[in-house]
Amino acid sequence: MKYQVFDTYGQMCRRAANLISAQIILKEDCVLGLATGSTPLGIYKILVSWYEKADLDFAKVRTVNLDEYCGIAADDPQSYHYFMQKHLFSKVNIKAANAHMPNGLAADIQAECKRYDALIASLGGIDIQLLGIGHNGHIGFNEPADVFSKDTTYVKLSEDTIRSNARFFKAVSDIPRSAITMGMQSIMCSRKIILAANGKDKEDIIHKAMEGPITPEVPASILQLHPDVSVLFSKE
Ligand code: PGA
Numbered sequence: 596m597k598y599q600v601f602d603t604y605g606q607m608c609r610r611a612a613n614l615i616s617a618q619i620i621l622k623e624d625c626v627l628g629l630a631t632g633s634t635p636l637g638i639y640k641i642l643v644s645w646y647e648k649a650d651l652d653f654a655k656v657r658t659v660n661l662d663e664y665c666g667i668a669a670d671d672p673q674s675y676h677y678f679m680q681k682h683l684f685s686k687v688n689i690k691a692a693n694a695h696m697p698n699g700l701a702a703d704i705q706a707e708c709k710r711y712d713a714l715i716a717s718l719g720g721i722d723i724q725l726l727g728i729g730h731n732g733h734i735g736f737n738e739p740a741d742v743f744s745k746d747t748t749y750v751k752l753s754e755d756t757i758r759s760n761a762r763f764f765k766a767v768s769d770i771p772r773s774a775i776t777m778g779m780q781s782i783m784c785s786r787k788i789i790l791a792a793n794g795k796d797k798e799d800i801i802h803k804a805m806e807g808p809i810t811p812e813v814p815a816s817i818l819q820l821h822p823d824v825s826v827l828f829s830k831e
């Protein structure tokens with residue numbers, strides 16, 4: 596794993612945006628694996644600004660997102676569909692048909708998980724996957740568990756994750772308790788991975804993930820087995 600520490604969040608985001616834009620320039624129809632949460636916000640802002648300057652073109656880019664809450668409609672402001680529209684998709688020239696996300700309202704969640712894995716395979720896998728990391732070491736919504744989850748799967752969110760997500764919701768009762776998340780196979784088969792994190796409170800888990808035992812109790816630790824991971828961290 597390649598570990599880079601930056602003084603500021605802005606510098607960290609710029610580096611991540613550089614890696615993503617290099618991928619788009621090298622392969623105009625690349626498959627980007629995208630993440631939600633607070634960490635990628637600055638990264639998406641920079642990508643949008645480069646698109647506006649005509650330095651980046653999303654016309655042929657395909658995307659697959661890591662996860663989506665169950666039980667929330669795509670047009671609900673708390674959904675990850677909404678997040679992606681607001682912060683990236685509506686601001687660049689990506690085709691709607693090329694921007695893929697799990698459907699958290701699917702009537703048959705198991706079938707939806709299978710569909711999502713088949714879709715990622717049909718796109719030829721992911722060229723570059725952007726990941727955040729939870730304080731409990733989760734990537735996507737792959738929560739600490741007894742085994743790594745291979746396939747896209749339905750997950751019940753951990754108490755730790757629900758507490759951490761509370762900042763985005765008005766009432767605790769509004770916080771979704773379950774989600775669909777991409778599994779470790781699609782993440783680990785990505786040709787490149789960026790793990791981005793900021794804030795001193797993420798420093799411990801980053802080090803556990805990079806240097807600790809490889810265990811499903813720290814889901815991000817599996818990334819130690821991947822040949823091309825850039826860990827980008829800023830203390831602020
Ligand atoms: P954050 O979330 O970017 O909002 O810190 C990361 C995560 O939980 O995966």
